[in-house]
Amino acid sequence: MSTEPRRWQTEADRLANASLEKGDPTGWFEQLYAAGESGAVTMAWDHSEPHSLLADWTNAGAVDGTGKRAVVVGCGLGAGAEHVAGLGFATTGFDLSPTAIRTAKSRNPESSVDFRVADLFELPDDWRRSFDLVVEIYTVQALPRDLREQTVGAVVDLVAPGGALLAIQGVRAPDDDGSGPPWPLTRDEIELFSGSGLRRVALEKLRDAQGFTDWRAEFTRG
Structure with a gap:
């Protein structure tokens, strides 16, 4: 008699807490994706469509990436990166998890996206x-709050002169007890993206499709 795999959210909590106890705040991502690949749990962040707030933003702005480069941070299984590539950008999608990147490639065999295994804190110099x-x-909210400034800074450092950053993060609720994952952001924390030469263009609090x-915040480097 077959049994349904456990929901990945419960396993994420267990793996994250165990990883944090070992002083390894990122080790649980690969463990979670690997558990999904094996069928022990449902696959984490398993979406065939891009995040609704990303799709709405690109549609409303008629974003055209022809002749431009884009990167999707923590791209997971690749739906967001595929959406961005479909706008004409030469797109890189990277994730810390080899299983996530392997799955993204297998699901999109004809993709133009350059899917890479990479650590946000140790990215290529170029x-x-x-x-x-x-x-x-x-991605930022998936890491503990004591890494917030480091994580935001690494993301900001990817933006080229004249380039844009679109950040979508959960809103921290007033009754949030600080346990995670995830660790949603306050207004002050989302404003951290304004550092290192970036200027805020728009900041909205929105309900997504789920x-x-x-x-949803947009920033630009002047």
Whole structure:
């Protein structure tokens, strides 16, 4: 008799807490994706469509990436990166998890996206300030708050002169007890993206297609 795999959210909490106890705040991502690949749990962040707030933003702005470069941070299984590539950008999608990147490639065998295994804190030097569009969705909130400034700074450093950053993060609720994952952001924390020469263009608090309340913030490097 077959049994349904456990929901990945519960396993994420267990793995994250165990990883944090070992002083390794990022080790649980690969463990979670590997558990999904094996069928032990449902696959984490398993979406065939881009985040609704990303799609709405690109549609409303008629974003055209022809002749430009884009990067999707923590791209997971690749839906967001595929959407961005479809706008004409030469797109890189990277994730810390080899399983996530392997799955993204297998699901999109004809993709133009350059899917890479990479650590946000140890990125190639030639990526620094090299992308005309940087998309960051939920990666910052997936890491503990004591890494917030470091994580935001690493994302910001990808934005090229004249480039844009779109950041989508959960809104921290007033009754948030600080336990995670995730660790949603306050207004002050989303404003951290304004550092290192970036200027805020727009900041909205919106309900996404799944019913969650998120920050959607756009920044540019002058």
